[in-house]
Amino acid sequence: MxxxxxxxxxxxxxxxxxxxxxxxxxxxxxxxxxKPDWRAESLGWFSEDGTLVGAGLVLLRPLPKLKRYFAYLPEGPVIDWASGDLGEWLEPMLAHLRRRGAFSVRMGPPVVTRRWSADALKAAIADPGARRLGDVEATVHEPGARDVADQLHRLGWRRTAAGEEDGFAVGQPRHVFQVPFSGRSLEEIQQGFNQQWRRNIKKAENAGVKVVQGTYEDLPVFYALYTETAERDRFIPRPLPYFQRMWTALRAEHPDRMRLYLAHHDGEVLAAATMLTVGQHVWYSYGASTGRKREVQPNNAIQWRMMSDAHELGAAVYDFRGITDTLDEGNHLLGLLRFKAGSGGEAVEYLGEWDLPLNKVLHKAFHLYMSRR
Known part of the structure; x- marks a missing residue:
């Protein structure tokens, strides 16, 4: 039912x-x-006795001049994905969104499919025959993920095309890098770092790098480093008001929902990063650094401080967020993958994002409009 x-x-x-x-x-x-350009709504799933058993934040993006919406549930909804019948969860959601005027729905089931240990990832990067992470045998195949995918296909959902350029920032990474904290002391976590990470943390300490928590007033300092990073790593930066909005909105909900960290050396901020926390899950969200004084290793210093604070907060997992799934030496993102892998965690593949067009004509027109903006 x-x-x-x-x-x-x-x-x-x-x-x-x-x-x-x-x-x-x-x-x-x-x-x-x-997300001021989207209309947000909280959805709740209730059992027969009236107990709230599931919830989801849906973001609604309007189609120009029409009261029709693209509906998006990033990394959600929060339901029982191990249910033997996902239709009993998703069909009521689709009916509700149709009534709201949605012409297309996208969601990101928080379901893990595969995991690769740090050793497996290191071997994969060194293997000239491995082009992508999927070419390498996973350390762990999560049970039940295939069944979820099969159910979604039967219900008419289709996985969003990998690398699809929608022209608007809704896509979330399918591959992330996580460091398990549950049941591990801080010393055990550090012992899992590779030799380079441990050496760099010590270098930063000896060089006098100090990592402190920042405030709202420090966001422009973070932003200056962030735009420098964007130019260096070839991505389009978000505007400063986005981060100011994040700070105000998230911290109003919980004071530790968002933190800002700054790595200082001789009066200069060399690196900065934002950290997000929900329950026992902590994310390294946005990072920024200058190309100057890299020899004092501010990036390792800031990560170690954030991981230490996350552990103190009771985190079960420290999430580095997205990684590239390509192992091509020519890809400029491979260096970032190597950096994250040095933390001794694991590469994690999620089920990815899934689309269900409710009106195929409007679905196609919307994506065409957004791609031309």
């Missing part, structure tokens, strides 16, 4: 999220405040 679904208020949504050990930072009520 299908669950009953209806819109819920922020307080009810937040209470549901707070009671769970791990929920994406994009599935908390305050995330809707970070």
């Amino acid at each position: 299908s669950h009953h679904l209806k819109a819920i208020d922020r307080e009810e949504h937040l209470a549901f999220v707070t009671a769970r050990p791990s929920v994406s930072h994009m599935q908390v009520p305050s995330w809707g405040d970070v």
Whole structure:
């Protein structure tokens, strides 16, 4: 029997999220405040006895001049994905979104499919025959992921094309890098670092690098380094008001939802990073650094401070977020993958994002419009 679904208020949504050990930072009520171009709504799934058993933050992007919407649930919804019948969860959601005027729905099931250990990843990077992460045998295949994918296909959902250029920033990384913290002391976590990481942390300490928490007033300092990083690493930076909005919205919901860290050396800020926390899941969200004084290793210093603080907060996992799935030496992102792999964690593949066009003509027209903006 299908669950009953209806819109819920922020307080009810937040209470549901707070009671769970791990929920994406994009599935908390305050995330809707970070996205002013989208209309946010909290959805709740209820059992027959009226118990709230699932929740989701849906972002609605309007089609120009029409009261029709592209509906997006980033890294959500938060439901029982191991259910033997996903239709009883998803069909009520689709019916609700149709009534809201949605012409297309995209979601990102928080379902892990495969994991590669740091050793397996290191061997894969060194293997000239391995072009992509998927070419390498995974250390762990998560049970149940295939069944979820099969159910979604039967219900009409289709995986968003890999590398698809939609022209708007909704896509979330399918591959991430995570360091498990659960049941491990801080010393055990550091012992898992490779020799280069441990050496660089010591270099930063000996050089006098100091990592401190920043405030709202420090966001422009972070932003100056972020734009320098964007130019160096060839990506389009978000505007400063985006980060100011993140700070205000997320910290209003919980004071530790977002933190800013700055690495100082001789009166100069060499690196900065934002950290997000929901329950026992902590994310390294955005990082920035200058090309100057790299020899004092501010990036390793800032990561070690953030990981230490995350451990103190009771984190079960420290999430470095997205990694490239290419192992091509010519790819400029491979260096970032090597850096993250040095932390001794694991590469994690999620099920990816899935689309269900409710009106194929409007779905196609919207994506065409966004690609030409």
